[in-house]
Amino acid sequence: MKISIQKIIRFDDYPFDESVDISEIENWNNDIRRIGSVHVTGHANAQGNQITCYLTITGTMILPCARTLIDVTYPFEVDAVEVFSTDPYYQEEDESEIHPIDGEVLDLDPYIKENVLLEIPFRVYASQEEIDQFALTxxxxxxxxxxxxxxxxxxxxxxxxxxxxxxxxxxxxxx
Known part of the structure; x- marks a missing residue:
């Protein structure tokens, strides 16, 4: 999801509402078996050299059951705030919450993926009906x-x- 920095500066409160395909994170080393597109809504505003994006990410992911390893559908909704700097002299520090922007376009995809990965629960359990239907006996x-x-x-x-x-x-x- 790419947004022109000029659009954000031109509007006081630039709204966005898009579907973003983040299925590539299935191939990363995590428990996600399947994830398709996520729905991202929110707005961005600029104040000086900083751009603040308020995101709401909703979707569903398929995770393994901790007991039986059958597929469990896990719906999620993540609220996130990401802050970016357009200052060309800004250097990102290790633990900084402000991300530098290179160029004239703000790419939110890596931050959307990061927030979804942070939303993966430690364990999920299938319902008894799912276990009865799909688990091996x-x-x-x-x-x-x-x-x-x-x-x-x-x-x-x-x-x-x-x-x-x-x-x-x-x-x-x-x-």
Missing amino acids: SGEGWEIVSEQETEEPTMDPRMQKLQDLLNEKEDKENQ
Whole structure:
């Protein structure tokens, strides 16, 4: 999403409302399995050598469930404020919240992607309906069994005979 700096300076409060494709962040090292376009609304204003952009980013991303690894749709809405400097002599510091602008166009795409990445939750969980519908319940050599479904393990017949002999011996000793 690119905005001309001259447009921002000309308007007191330059509004914008666009869809931005940020699907390339799926390939980065994060948990996002799918994300399409996000909707970005907001406005920008200029005061002296600084441009302040107020953004609202909305969209949905597909993340893995922390328990089952099935896809979970996670809707998000991010409110962000980004400050830029048009001063050609401004040098960005490491922890600075003011970003320098090179040229006559303000490119908001990297800042939109950064704010979406910061919105990824630590864990998401699928609903029970999603788990019942999509989760695997068995595979090669394994299956999920609830505690109610488990049976008491049956004893090996040879061990059962030995146990019977021991029980008889205890009964004789107790008499």
